[in-house]
Amino acid sequence: MRIFVLLALLVSTTVFSKEWRTPDPDNLVYLHLESGIVVIELAPFMAPRHTEQFKALVREGFYNGLDFYRVIEGFVAQGGDVSEKKASAHKGKLKAEFVRPLFEGAPFSVLESPDLFAPQAGYLRGFAAGRDPEAKVEWLLHCPGTVAMARDNEADSGTTDFYITLGQAPRHLDRNMSVFGRVIYGMPLIQALPRGNPEINSGVIDDPKERGKILKAVVAGDLPKEKHLAIEVQEQESDAFKKKLAQARTMESPFFHYKGNGKLDICYHLPKSRLQP
Amino acid sequence: MRIFVLLALLVSTTVFSKEWRTPDPDNLVYLHLESGIVVIELAPFMAPRHTEQFKALVREGFYNGLDFYRVIEGFVAQGGDVSEKKASAHKGKLKAEFVRPLFEGAPFSVLESPDLFAPQAGYLRGFAAGRDPEAKVEWLLHCPGTVAMARDNEADSGTTDFYITLGQAPRHLDRNMSVFGRVIYGMPLIQALPRGNPEINSGVIDDPKERGKILKAVVAGDLPKEKHLAIEVQEQESDAFKKKLAQARTMESPFFHYKGNGKLDICYHLPKSRLQP
Numbered sequence: 123m124r125i126f127v128l129l130a131l132l133v134s135t136t137v138f139s140k141e142w143r144t145p146d147p148d149n150l151v152y153l154h155l156e157s158g159i160v161v162i163e164l165a166p167f168m169a170p171r172h173t174e175q176f177k178a179l180v181r182e183g184f185y186n187g188l189d190f191y192r193v194i195e196g197f198v199a200q201g202g203d204v205s206e207k208k209a210s211a212h213k214g215k216l217k218a219e220f221v222r223p224l225f226e227g228a229p230f231s232v233l234e235s236p237d238l239f240a241p242q243a244g245y246l247r248g249f250a251a252g253r254d255p256e257a258k259v260e261w262l263l264h265c266p267g268t269v270a271m272a273r274d275n276e277a278d279s280g281t282t283d284f285y286i287t288l289g290q291a292p293r294h295l296d297r298n299m300s301v302f303g304r305v306i307y308g309m310p311l312i313q314a315l316p317r318g319n320p321e322i323n324s325g326v327i328d329d330p331k332e333r334g335k336i337l338k339a340v341v342a343g344d345l346p347k348e349k350h351l352a353i354e355v356q357e358q359e360s361d362a363f364k365k366k367l368a369q370a371r372t373m374e375s376p377f378f379h380y381k382g383n384g385k386l387d388i389c390y391h392l393p394k395s396r397l398q399p
Numbered sequence: 400m401r402i403f404v405l406l407a408l409l410v411s412t413t414v415f416s417k418e419w420r421t422p423d424p425d426n427l428v429y430l431h432l433e434s435g436i437v438v439i440e441l442a443p444f445m446a447p448r449h450t451e452q453f454k455a456l457v458r459e460g461f462y463n464g465l466d467f468y469r470v471i472e473g474f475v476a477q478g479g480d481v482s483e484k485k486a487s488a489h490k491g492k493l494k495a496e497f498v499r500p501l502f503e504g505a506p507f508s509v510l511e512s513p514d515l516f517a518p519q520a521g522y523l524r525g526f527a528a529g530r531d532p533e534a535k536v537e538w539l540l541h542c543p544g545t546v547a548m549a550r551d552n553e554a555d556s557g558t559t560d561f562y563i564t565l566g567q568a569p570r571h572l573d574r575n576m577s578v579f580g581r582v583i584y585g586m587p588l589i590q591a592l593p594r595g596n597p598e599i600n601s602g603v604i605d606d607p608k609e610r611g612k613i614l615k616a617v618v619a620g621d622l623p624k625e626k627h628l629a630i631e632v633q634e635q636e637s638d639a640f641k642k643k644l645a646q647a648r649t650m651e652s653p654f655f656h657y658k659g660n661g662k663l664d665i666c667y668h669l670p671k672s673r674l675q676p
Protein backbone atom coordinates (compact mmCIF):
# COMPACT_ATOMS: atom_id res chain seq x y z
CA MET A 123 0.00 0.00 0.00
CA ARG A 124 2.78 2.39 0.84
CA ILE A 125 4.45 1.55 -2.46
CA PHE A 126 1.25 2.25 -4.33
CA VAL A 127 0.89 5.67 -2.70
CA LEU A 128 4.49 6.47 -3.55
CA LEU A 129 3.91 5.48 -7.16
CA ALA A 130 0.78 7.60 -7.37
CA LEU A 131 2.75 10.56 -5.99
CA LEU A 132 5.50 10.03 -8.50
CA VAL A 133 3.01 9.97 -11.36
CA SER A 134 1.28 13.14 -10.23
CA THR A 135 4.62 14.93 -9.76
CA THR A 136 5.60 13.87 -13.23
CA VAL A 137 2.36 15.17 -14.65
CA PHE A 138 2.71 18.58 -13.02
CA SER A 139 6.39 18.95 -13.71
CA LYS A 140 6.42 17.95 -17.38
CA GLU A 141 8.73 20.60 -18.77
CA TRP A 142 7.96 20.30 -22.49
CA ARG A 143 4.70 20.31 -24.41
CA THR A 144 4.08 19.55 -28.07
CA PRO A 145 1.98 22.33 -29.62
CA ASP A 146 -1.14 21.40 -31.59
CA PRO A 147 -0.03 21.12 -35.26
CA ASP A 148 -3.26 22.83 -36.32
CA ASN A 149 -1.97 25.90 -34.49
CA LEU A 150 1.45 25.85 -36.13
CA VAL A 151 2.41 27.59 -39.36
CA TYR A 152 5.66 26.79 -41.14
CA LEU A 153 7.09 29.73 -43.07
CA HIS A 154 9.61 28.46 -45.59
CA LEU A 155 12.28 31.08 -46.30
CA GLU A 156 15.26 30.65 -48.56
CA SER A 157 17.36 30.21 -45.42
CA GLY A 158 15.15 27.60 -43.75
CA ILE A 159 11.93 27.15 -41.79
CA VAL A 160 10.40 29.54 -39.28
CA VAL A 161 7.63 28.16 -37.06
CA ILE A 162 4.82 30.29 -35.67
CA GLU A 163 2.57 29.07 -32.87
CA LEU A 164 -0.87 30.63 -33.24
CA ALA A 165 -2.99 31.97 -30.38
CA PRO A 166 -6.63 31.38 -31.37
CA PHE A 167 -7.65 31.76 -27.72
CA MET A 168 -6.66 35.44 -27.94
CA ALA A 169 -7.35 36.38 -31.56
CA PRO A 170 -9.74 33.85 -33.10
CA ARG A 171 -10.68 35.99 -36.11
CA HIS A 172 -7.08 36.89 -36.98
CA THR A 173 -5.92 33.31 -36.51
CA GLU A 174 -8.71 32.01 -38.71
CA GLN A 175 -8.04 34.50 -41.51
CA PHE A 176 -4.26 33.95 -41.32
CA LYS A 177 -4.74 30.19 -41.60
CA ALA A 178 -7.18 30.62 -44.49
CA LEU A 179 -4.63 32.82 -46.28
CA VAL A 180 -1.88 30.28 -45.63
CA ARG A 181 -4.05 27.44 -46.96
CA GLU A 182 -4.96 29.50 -50.01
CA GLY A 183 -1.24 29.93 -50.78
CA PHE A 184 -1.57 33.70 -50.46
CA TYR A 185 1.85 34.24 -48.88
CA ASN A 186 3.71 31.92 -51.27
CA GLY A 187 6.16 34.02 -53.28
CA LEU A 188 5.59 37.18 -51.24
CA ASP A 189 8.29 38.69 -49.04
CA PHE A 190 9.37 40.58 -45.94
CA TYR A 191 9.22 44.01 -47.55
CA ARG A 192 9.59 46.24 -44.49
CA VAL A 193 12.28 45.17 -42.07
CA ILE A 194 13.54 47.64 -39.48
CA GLU A 195 16.50 46.78 -37.28
CA GLY A 196 15.46 46.64 -33.64
CA PHE A 197 11.75 46.77 -34.47
CA VAL A 198 9.84 44.50 -36.87
CA ALA A 199 9.98 42.36 -40.00
CA GLN A 200 6.73 42.92 -41.90
CA GLY A 201 5.66 40.42 -44.51
CA GLY A 202 2.88 40.04 -47.03
CA ASP A 203 1.74 41.88 -50.12
CA VAL A 204 3.14 45.41 -50.29
CA SER A 205 1.30 45.98 -53.58
CA GLU A 206 -2.05 45.20 -51.93
CA LYS A 207 -3.11 43.83 -55.31
CA LYS A 208 -2.80 40.09 -54.91
CA ALA A 209 -6.21 38.46 -55.15
CA SER A 210 -7.61 36.47 -52.25
CA ALA A 211 -10.92 35.14 -50.98
CA HIS A 212 -9.79 36.03 -47.44
CA LYS A 213 -8.82 39.70 -47.51
CA GLY A 214 -11.68 41.05 -45.42
CA LYS A 215 -10.94 43.79 -42.88
CA LEU A 216 -10.69 42.18 -39.48
CA LYS A 217 -12.40 43.45 -36.36
CA ALA A 218 -9.63 44.29 -33.87
CA GLU A 219 -8.64 41.74 -31.20
CA PHE A 220 -6.38 43.91 -29.03
CA VAL A 221 -7.58 42.56 -25.68
CA ARG A 222 -10.10 40.00 -24.47
CA PRO A 223 -12.09 39.42 -21.28
CA LEU A 224 -10.24 37.62 -18.49
CA PHE A 225 -10.14 33.91 -19.04
CA GLU A 226 -11.82 31.60 -16.63
CA GLY A 227 -10.06 28.29 -16.44
CA ALA A 228 -6.78 29.11 -18.19
CA PRO A 229 -3.95 29.62 -15.72
CA PHE A 230 -2.35 33.05 -15.77
CA SER A 231 1.00 32.88 -13.95
CA VAL A 232 1.91 36.35 -12.75
CA LEU A 233 5.59 37.27 -13.11
CA GLU A 234 5.49 40.97 -12.14
CA SER A 235 2.64 43.04 -10.73
CA PRO A 236 3.01 45.65 -12.05
CA ASP A 237 5.74 45.49 -14.66
CA LEU A 238 6.81 48.75 -16.32
CA PHE A 239 3.75 48.78 -18.60
CA ALA A 240 1.03 46.38 -17.44
CA PRO A 241 -0.79 46.08 -14.10
CA GLN A 242 0.14 42.40 -14.29
CA ALA A 243 2.58 40.65 -16.63
CA GLY A 244 2.67 36.87 -16.77
CA TYR A 245 2.15 33.75 -18.83
CA LEU A 246 -1.07 32.68 -20.49
CA ARG A 247 -1.13 29.38 -22.40
CA GLY A 248 2.59 29.66 -23.01
CA PHE A 249 2.50 33.25 -24.25
CA ALA A 250 3.72 36.41 -22.50
CA ALA A 251 0.57 38.28 -21.52
CA GLY A 252 -0.64 41.38 -19.74
CA ARG A 253 -3.65 41.60 -17.50
CA ASP A 254 -5.67 44.41 -15.99
CA PRO A 255 -7.76 42.93 -13.17
CA GLU A 256 -9.73 46.19 -12.78
CA ALA A 257 -10.69 46.52 -16.44
CA LYS A 258 -11.00 42.69 -16.48
CA VAL A 259 -9.06 42.29 -19.74
CA GLU A 260 -5.93 40.51 -20.85
CA TRP A 261 -3.76 40.65 -23.97
CA LEU A 262 -0.59 39.24 -25.50
CA LEU A 263 2.63 41.24 -25.16
CA HIS A 264 5.00 42.51 -27.84
CA CYS A 265 8.16 40.61 -26.95
CA PRO A 266 10.79 39.51 -29.48
CA GLY A 267 9.18 36.99 -31.83
CA THR A 268 5.62 38.22 -31.39
CA VAL A 269 3.45 37.87 -34.51
CA ALA A 270 0.65 40.39 -35.10
CA MET A 271 -1.40 41.76 -37.97
CA ALA A 272 -0.35 45.07 -39.49
CA ARG A 273 -3.08 47.66 -39.93
CA ASP A 274 -3.86 51.25 -40.92
CA ASN A 275 -4.81 53.90 -38.38
CA GLU A 276 -8.27 52.42 -37.93
CA ALA A 277 -8.46 49.64 -35.34
CA ASP A 278 -10.49 47.33 -37.57
CA SER A 279 -8.27 47.50 -40.64
CA GLY A 280 -5.94 44.46 -40.58
CA THR A 281 -6.28 42.14 -43.56
CA THR A 282 -3.32 40.04 -44.73
CA ASP A 283 0.07 41.53 -43.83
CA PHE A 284 1.73 40.63 -40.57
CA TYR A 285 4.86 41.53 -38.64
CA ILE A 286 7.30 39.73 -36.40
CA THR A 287 9.02 41.80 -33.70
CA LEU A 288 12.79 41.36 -33.74
CA GLY A 289 14.32 43.93 -31.36
CA GLN A 290 13.84 45.25 -27.84
CA ALA A 291 10.16 44.68 -27.00
CA PRO A 292 8.01 47.47 -28.55
CA ARG A 293 5.60 47.41 -25.65
CA HIS A 294 3.80 50.57 -26.82
CA LEU A 295 2.13 48.29 -29.36
CA ASP A 296 0.53 46.23 -26.57
CA ARG A 297 -3.28 46.65 -26.57
CA ASN A 298 -2.93 48.46 -29.88
CA MET A 299 -2.42 45.54 -32.24
CA SER A 300 -4.01 42.15 -32.76
CA VAL A 301 -1.34 39.68 -31.66
CA PHE A 302 -2.12 36.22 -32.96
CA GLY A 303 1.04 34.17 -32.46
CA ARG A 304 4.73 33.97 -31.76
CA VAL A 305 7.79 32.48 -33.39
CA ILE A 306 8.89 29.32 -31.56
CA TYR A 307 11.55 28.20 -34.01
CA GLY A 308 13.83 29.92 -36.51
CA MET A 309 14.18 33.41 -35.01
CA PRO A 310 17.79 33.65 -36.27
CA LEU A 311 16.42 33.49 -39.83
CA ILE A 312 14.15 36.45 -39.08
CA GLN A 313 17.10 38.29 -37.50
CA ALA A 314 19.13 37.69 -40.66
CA LEU A 315 16.53 39.20 -43.05
CA PRO A 316 17.72 42.17 -45.16
CA ARG A 317 16.86 45.51 -43.54
CA GLY A 318 15.25 48.62 -44.97
CA ASN A 319 16.17 52.18 -44.03
CA PRO A 320 13.60 53.40 -41.49
CA GLU A 321 14.17 57.01 -42.58
CA ILE A 322 13.14 56.27 -46.17
CA ASN A 323 9.57 55.16 -46.98
CA SER A 324 9.02 53.75 -43.44
CA GLY A 325 11.67 51.11 -43.93
CA VAL A 326 10.15 49.51 -47.03
CA ILE A 327 12.82 47.86 -49.20
CA ASP A 328 12.24 49.25 -52.68
CA ASP A 329 13.85 46.56 -54.78
CA PRO A 330 11.93 43.27 -54.47
CA LYS A 331 15.14 41.37 -55.29
CA GLU A 332 16.69 42.67 -52.06
CA ARG A 333 13.85 41.44 -49.86
CA GLY A 334 13.78 38.20 -47.89
CA LYS A 335 11.35 35.85 -49.64
CA ILE A 336 8.55 33.70 -48.29
CA LEU A 337 8.81 30.61 -50.49
CA LYS A 338 5.66 29.13 -49.01
CA ALA A 339 3.62 28.94 -45.84
CA VAL A 340 1.78 25.83 -44.64
CA VAL A 341 -0.30 24.78 -41.65
CA ALA A 342 1.65 21.96 -39.98
CA GLY A 343 -1.54 20.01 -39.32
CA ASP A 344 -2.17 19.79 -43.07
CA LEU A 345 1.08 17.87 -43.55
CA PRO A 346 1.54 14.12 -43.10
CA LYS A 347 2.88 13.34 -39.64
CA GLU A 348 6.34 12.39 -40.88
CA LYS A 349 6.80 15.96 -42.14
CA HIS A 350 6.10 17.53 -38.75
CA LEU A 351 9.07 19.16 -37.05
CA ALA A 352 9.47 17.67 -33.57
CA ILE A 353 9.13 21.01 -31.79
CA GLU A 354 8.44 21.31 -28.09
CA VAL A 355 7.78 24.38 -25.97
CA GLN A 356 8.47 24.85 -22.27
CA GLU A 357 5.34 24.40 -20.18
CA GLN A 358 4.68 27.56 -18.15
CA GLU A 359 3.29 25.57 -15.23
CA SER A 360 6.19 23.12 -15.08
CA ASP A 361 8.42 22.94 -12.03
CA ALA A 362 11.47 23.37 -14.25
CA PHE A 363 10.26 26.63 -15.77
CA LYS A 364 9.17 28.02 -12.41
CA LYS A 365 12.47 27.04 -10.85
CA LYS A 366 14.42 28.86 -13.56
CA LEU A 367 12.39 32.00 -12.95
CA ALA A 368 12.97 31.74 -9.20
CA GLN A 369 16.71 31.37 -9.78
CA ALA A 370 16.73 34.34 -12.14
CA ARG A 371 15.00 36.41 -9.48
CA THR A 372 17.51 35.71 -6.73
CA MET A 373 20.63 35.59 -8.98
CA GLU A 374 22.29 33.13 -6.64
CA SER A 375 25.06 32.11 -9.05
CA PRO A 376 28.59 33.09 -7.97
CA PHE A 377 28.87 34.80 -11.36
CA PHE A 378 26.66 37.62 -10.09
CA HIS A 379 28.26 40.07 -7.68
CA TYR A 380 25.32 42.46 -7.71
CA LYS A 381 22.14 40.53 -6.95
CA GLY A 382 19.60 42.81 -8.62
CA ASN A 383 16.34 44.06 -7.19
CA GLY A 384 14.34 40.85 -7.56
CA LYS A 385 12.45 42.04 -10.67
CA LEU A 386 12.23 40.18 -13.96
CA ASP A 387 11.47 41.43 -17.48
CA ILE A 388 8.90 39.06 -18.93
CA CYS A 389 10.14 39.56 -22.49
CA TYR A 390 13.56 38.28 -21.45
CA HIS A 391 11.98 35.21 -19.82
CA LEU A 392 9.85 33.62 -22.53
CA PRO A 393 9.15 29.89 -22.45
CA LYS A 394 11.86 28.30 -24.58
CA SER A 395 11.34 25.94 -27.46
CA ARG A 396 13.49 23.21 -28.96
CA LEU A 397 13.58 20.34 -31.39
CA GLN A 398 12.96 17.10 -29.49
CA PRO A 399 16.34 15.78 -28.36
CA MET B 400 19.99 95.90 -32.64
CA ARG B 401 16.79 93.86 -32.77
CA ILE B 402 18.18 91.93 -35.70
CA PHE B 403 21.37 91.22 -33.80
CA VAL B 404 19.45 89.83 -30.80
CA LEU B 405 17.37 87.67 -33.08
CA LEU B 406 20.50 86.32 -34.71
CA ALA B 407 22.06 85.57 -31.35
CA LEU B 408 18.88 83.72 -30.32
CA LEU B 409 18.92 81.74 -33.53
CA VAL B 410 22.52 80.74 -32.98
CA SER B 411 21.95 79.68 -29.39
CA THR B 412 18.84 77.71 -30.37
CA THR B 413 20.85 76.00 -33.06
CA VAL B 414 23.61 75.14 -30.62
CA PHE B 415 21.28 73.61 -28.06
CA SER B 416 19.11 71.79 -30.54
CA LYS B 417 21.83 70.28 -32.71
CA GLU B 418 20.40 66.81 -33.21
CA TRP B 419 23.51 64.99 -34.43
CA ARG B 420 27.03 64.76 -33.06
CA THR B 421 30.12 63.26 -34.65
CA PRO B 422 31.79 60.86 -32.20
CA ASP B 423 35.52 61.24 -31.52
CA PRO B 424 37.29 58.88 -33.99
CA ASP B 425 39.72 57.89 -31.22
CA ASN B 426 36.73 56.38 -29.42
CA LEU B 427 35.49 54.43 -32.44
CA VAL B 428 36.49 50.90 -33.38
CA TYR B 429 35.67 49.46 -36.79
CA LEU B 430 35.13 45.70 -36.75
CA HIS B 431 35.47 44.37 -40.27
CA LEU B 432 33.36 41.24 -40.75
CA GLU B 433 32.95 39.29 -43.96
CA SER B 434 29.53 40.93 -44.31
CA GLY B 435 30.69 44.52 -43.74
CA ILE B 436 31.72 46.99 -41.03
CA VAL B 437 30.39 47.21 -37.48
CA VAL B 438 31.22 50.38 -35.54
CA ILE B 439 31.59 50.47 -31.76
CA GLU B 440 31.61 53.73 -29.83
CA LEU B 441 33.76 53.35 -26.72
CA ALA B 442 32.93 54.73 -23.29
CA PRO B 443 36.26 55.61 -21.64
CA PHE B 444 34.39 57.86 -19.18
CA MET B 445 32.81 54.73 -17.68
CA ALA B 446 35.43 52.01 -18.16
CA PRO B 447 38.83 53.63 -18.77
CA ARG B 448 40.86 50.47 -18.11
CA HIS B 449 38.71 48.25 -20.32
CA THR B 450 38.64 50.83 -23.08
CA GLU B 451 42.42 51.25 -22.97
CA GLN B 452 43.10 47.51 -23.06
CA PHE B 453 40.54 46.94 -25.83
CA LYS B 454 42.14 49.68 -27.95
CA ALA B 455 45.62 48.29 -27.28
CA LEU B 456 44.44 44.84 -28.38
CA VAL B 457 42.84 46.30 -31.49
CA ARG B 458 46.05 48.21 -32.35
CA GLU B 459 48.11 45.08 -31.78
CA GLY B 460 45.94 43.23 -34.30
CA PHE B 461 44.88 40.75 -31.62
CA TYR B 462 41.33 40.33 -32.93
CA ASN B 463 42.31 40.04 -36.60
CA GLY B 464 41.37 36.56 -37.80
CA LEU B 465 39.48 35.63 -34.62
CA ASP B 466 35.73 35.12 -34.58
CA PHE B 467 32.38 35.31 -32.83
CA TYR B 468 32.57 31.85 -31.32
CA ARG B 469 29.62 31.97 -28.90
CA VAL B 470 26.46 33.46 -30.33
CA ILE B 471 23.16 32.87 -28.57
CA GLU B 472 19.91 33.99 -30.16
CA GLY B 473 18.23 36.63 -28.01
CA PHE B 474 21.29 37.08 -25.80
CA VAL B 475 24.85 37.85 -26.93
CA ALA B 476 27.48 37.46 -29.66
CA GLN B 477 30.80 36.81 -27.93
CA GLY B 478 34.01 37.38 -29.87
CA GLY B 479 37.71 36.91 -29.30
CA ASP B 480 40.01 33.98 -28.71
CA VAL B 481 38.15 30.89 -27.54
CA SER B 482 41.45 28.97 -27.35
CA GLU B 483 42.86 31.53 -24.88
CA LYS B 484 46.24 30.77 -26.43
CA LYS B 485 46.85 33.69 -28.77
CA ALA B 486 49.82 35.71 -27.60
CA SER B 487 49.39 39.36 -26.66
CA ALA B 488 51.20 42.05 -24.72
CA HIS B 489 47.81 43.24 -23.44
CA LYS B 490 46.13 40.22 -21.86
CA GLY B 491 46.30 41.34 -18.26
CA LYS B 492 43.31 40.66 -16.00
CA LEU B 493 41.32 43.86 -15.72
CA LYS B 494 40.04 45.33 -12.51
CA ALA B 495 36.25 45.46 -12.79
CA GLU B 496 34.52 48.66 -13.88
CA PHE B 497 30.90 47.74 -13.13
CA VAL B 498 29.85 51.15 -11.74
CA ARG B 499 31.50 54.49 -11.13
CA PRO B 500 30.91 57.43 -8.81
CA LEU B 501 28.29 59.94 -9.97
CA PHE B 502 29.67 62.31 -12.55
CA GLU B 503 29.88 65.98 -11.83
CA GLY B 504 29.51 68.00 -14.99
CA ALA B 505 28.18 65.37 -17.40
CA PRO B 506 24.45 65.71 -17.91
CA PHE B 507 22.40 62.69 -16.90
CA SER B 508 18.94 62.97 -18.48
CA VAL B 509 16.50 60.89 -16.46
CA LEU B 510 13.95 58.93 -18.51
CA GLU B 511 12.32 56.83 -15.77
CA SER B 512 12.72 56.99 -12.00
CA PRO B 513 12.59 54.15 -11.18
CA ASP B 514 12.52 51.91 -14.21
CA LEU B 515 11.97 48.17 -13.64
CA PHE B 516 15.58 47.63 -12.53
CA ALA B 517 17.36 50.89 -11.70
CA PRO B 518 16.45 53.68 -9.26
CA GLN B 519 17.01 56.02 -12.22
CA ALA B 520 17.40 55.16 -15.91
CA GLY B 521 18.53 57.84 -18.35
CA TYR B 522 21.16 59.02 -20.78
CA LEU B 523 24.80 59.72 -19.98
CA ARG B 524 27.06 61.00 -22.77
CA GLY B 525 24.85 59.33 -25.35
CA PHE B 526 24.69 55.95 -23.60
CA ALA B 527 21.77 54.37 -21.74
CA ALA B 528 22.73 54.49 -18.08
CA GLY B 529 21.48 53.65 -14.63
CA ARG B 530 21.98 55.73 -11.53
CA ASP B 531 21.55 55.17 -7.82
CA PRO B 532 21.51 58.58 -6.14
CA GLU B 533 21.67 57.02 -2.66
CA ALA B 534 24.67 54.82 -3.35
CA LYS B 535 26.02 57.68 -5.52
CA VAL B 536 26.98 55.41 -8.42
CA GLU B 537 26.10 55.12 -12.09
CA TRP B 538 26.64 52.48 -14.75
CA LEU B 539 25.90 51.68 -18.39
CA LEU B 540 22.91 49.48 -19.18
CA HIS B 541 22.70 46.23 -21.11
CA CYS B 542 20.49 47.25 -24.00
CA PRO B 543 20.71 45.77 -27.51
CA GLY B 544 24.11 46.65 -28.98
CA THR B 545 25.89 47.03 -25.64
CA VAL B 546 29.57 46.00 -25.72
CA ALA B 547 31.16 44.61 -22.56
CA MET B 548 34.09 42.43 -21.56
CA ALA B 549 33.42 38.76 -20.86
CA ARG B 550 34.85 37.37 -17.63
CA ASP B 551 35.00 34.34 -15.35
CA ASN B 552 33.19 34.22 -12.02
CA GLU B 553 35.68 36.61 -10.42
CA ALA B 554 34.88 40.27 -10.91
CA ASP B 555 38.45 41.20 -11.91
CA SER B 556 38.92 38.55 -14.58
CA GLY B 557 38.15 40.15 -17.95
CA THR B 558 41.04 40.11 -20.43
CA THR B 559 40.40 40.10 -24.19
CA ASP B 560 37.05 38.57 -25.14
CA PHE B 561 33.99 40.76 -25.44
CA TYR B 562 30.30 40.39 -26.16
CA ILE B 563 27.65 42.37 -27.95
CA THR B 564 24.07 42.01 -26.70
CA LEU B 565 21.63 41.21 -29.49
CA GLY B 566 18.26 40.34 -27.95
CA GLN B 567 15.87 41.67 -25.34
CA ALA B 568 17.98 43.66 -22.88
CA PRO B 569 19.70 41.27 -20.38
CA ARG B 570 19.42 43.79 -17.59
CA HIS B 571 20.53 41.26 -14.94
CA LEU B 572 24.03 41.87 -16.29
CA ASP B 573 23.86 45.56 -15.30
CA ARG B 574 26.32 46.35 -12.50
CA ASN B 575 27.79 42.88 -13.01
CA MET B 576 29.86 43.45 -16.14
CA SER B 577 32.27 46.08 -17.38
CA VAL B 578 30.42 47.81 -20.21
CA PHE B 579 32.83 49.76 -22.36
CA GLY B 580 30.92 50.67 -25.52
CA ARG B 581 27.97 50.19 -27.81
CA VAL B 582 27.39 49.40 -31.46
CA ILE B 583 26.34 52.53 -33.35
CA TYR B 584 26.48 51.09 -36.86
CA GLY B 585 26.08 47.64 -38.38
CA MET B 586 23.83 45.89 -35.85
CA PRO B 587 22.12 43.89 -38.65
CA LEU B 588 25.49 42.23 -39.32
CA ILE B 589 25.70 41.16 -35.68
CA GLN B 590 22.11 39.93 -35.87
CA ALA B 591 22.99 37.84 -38.92
CA LEU B 592 25.93 36.02 -37.26
CA PRO B 593 25.67 32.21 -37.12
CA ARG B 594 24.22 31.00 -33.81
CA GLY B 595 25.37 28.30 -31.41
CA ASN B 596 23.09 25.97 -29.47
CA PRO B 597 22.78 27.38 -25.92
CA GLU B 598 22.08 23.90 -24.55
CA ILE B 599 25.42 22.54 -25.82
CA ASN B 600 28.72 23.89 -24.47
CA SER B 601 27.14 27.24 -23.46
CA GLY B 602 26.41 28.15 -27.08
CA VAL B 603 30.00 27.85 -28.34
CA ILE B 604 30.08 26.97 -32.04
CA ASP B 605 32.40 23.98 -32.26
CA ASP B 606 33.47 24.20 -35.88
CA PRO B 607 35.53 27.37 -36.49
CA LYS B 608 34.43 27.33 -40.14
CA GLU B 609 30.83 27.90 -39.01
CA ARG B 610 31.67 30.98 -36.94
CA GLY B 611 31.33 34.60 -38.06
CA LYS B 612 34.86 35.94 -38.63
CA ILE B 613 36.47 39.16 -37.48
CA LEU B 614 38.66 40.00 -40.47
CA LYS B 615 40.27 42.90 -38.66
CA ALA B 616 39.59 45.59 -36.08
CA VAL B 617 40.94 49.14 -36.26
CA VAL B 618 40.67 52.34 -34.25
CA ALA B 619 39.05 54.88 -36.58
CA GLY B 620 41.35 57.64 -35.37
CA ASP B 621 44.36 55.69 -36.66
CA LEU B 622 43.00 55.86 -40.21
CA PRO B 623 43.47 58.77 -42.62
CA LYS B 624 40.46 61.07 -42.56
CA GLU B 625 39.20 60.01 -45.97
CA LYS B 626 38.70 56.49 -44.61
CA HIS B 627 36.45 57.59 -41.73
CA LEU B 628 32.81 56.59 -42.02
CA ALA B 629 30.63 59.70 -41.73
CA ILE B 630 28.74 58.43 -38.71
CA GLU B 631 26.65 60.68 -36.50
CA VAL B 632 24.79 59.91 -33.28
CA GLN B 633 21.71 61.62 -31.90
CA GLU B 634 22.58 64.14 -29.20
CA GLN B 635 20.75 63.25 -25.98
CA GLU B 636 20.33 66.91 -25.03
CA SER B 637 18.95 67.95 -28.42
CA ASP B 638 15.43 69.32 -28.73
CA ALA B 639 14.71 66.78 -31.46
CA PHE B 640 15.62 63.78 -29.28
CA LYS B 641 13.72 65.12 -26.28
CA LYS B 642 10.70 65.86 -28.45
CA LYS B 643 10.66 62.29 -29.77
CA LEU B 644 10.73 60.95 -26.23
CA ALA B 645 7.89 63.26 -25.20
CA GLN B 646 5.83 62.10 -28.18
CA ALA B 647 6.53 58.46 -27.35
CA ARG B 648 5.34 59.09 -23.81
CA THR B 649 1.98 60.55 -24.78
CA MET B 650 1.38 58.37 -27.87
CA GLU B 651 -0.61 61.12 -29.51
CA SER B 652 -0.61 59.62 -33.00
CA PRO B 653 -4.03 58.54 -34.29
CA PHE B 654 -2.45 55.12 -34.87
CA PHE B 655 -2.59 54.45 -31.13
CA HIS B 656 -6.00 53.66 -29.68
CA TYR B 657 -4.66 52.73 -26.25
CA LYS B 658 -2.43 55.54 -25.00
CA GLY B 659 -0.23 53.57 -22.60
CA ASN B 660 0.68 54.47 -19.04
CA GLY B 661 3.23 57.16 -19.83
CA LYS B 662 6.25 54.94 -19.15
CA LEU B 663 9.14 54.36 -21.52
CA ASP B 664 11.65 51.51 -21.72
CA ILE B 665 15.08 53.11 -22.08
CA CYS B 666 16.46 50.19 -24.09
CA TYR B 667 13.80 50.79 -26.73
CA HIS B 668 14.67 54.49 -26.87
CA LEU B 669 18.40 54.62 -27.57
CA PRO B 670 19.89 57.63 -29.35
CA LYS B 671 19.93 56.71 -33.03
CA SER B 672 22.90 56.81 -35.34
CA ARG B 673 23.21 57.32 -39.08
CA LEU B 674 25.60 57.89 -41.92
CA GLN B 675 25.67 61.62 -42.70
CA PRO B 676 23.02 62.31 -45.31
